[in-house]
Amino acid sequence: AQSVTQPDIHITVSEGASLELRCNYSYGATPYLFWYVQSPGQGLQLLLKYFSGDTLVQGIKGFEAEFKRSQSSFNLRKPSVHWSDAAEYFCAVDNRNMLTFGGGTRLMVKP
């Protein structure tokens, strides 16, 4: 069965520092991958997606992610974090239009 793992439950970075959130997937075929962000008590907002093609994908709010098949990873990055980026981040893989989510990573930003 396919699965998604986000190894880091919590990450704290200083404002202005770079960020990388890890996501590993287990899927037999070519995966369709997503990153979502959720602010407290809110719904999920799509940051970016990978379906095919260029393995470096750009998203909203200055985020990007790189698909690495050899490492079964789809890590999310941002060069300079803003305080407003503090939130919960979910990686997900598509399975016939159903989403399998990772456990989430809570990002805290220090001033």
Place this chain on the structure above:
Amino acid sequence: DTEVTQTPKHLVMGMTNKKSLKCEQHMGHRAMYWYKQKAKKPPELMFVYSYEKLSINESVPSRFSPECPNSSLLNLHLHALQPEDSALYLCASSQAISGAPYEQYFGPGTRLTVT
């Protein structure tokens, strides 16, 4: 416009009450979803509607009853809930259920508290 709306934002209900959650989208999407999310956990899929027909029920108790009156609306009827059903209920929509991948767009959720 990629907006999914949900009402109400907050709902408090007793275990004997009957209430409904409402979800609406005007993106022309033909797939709609209900998720349940407990604190500090990812969303869990409950139901999927495809072209207004129930496509997937993830073994959800019968006290939750979904309804899709038309292609833009999705309801979740609640009856005789338990305190452990307290959670954030999220609605989502996507273009379709097919072999091609489509992103899901989520509403802001309804925070449900069962007393």
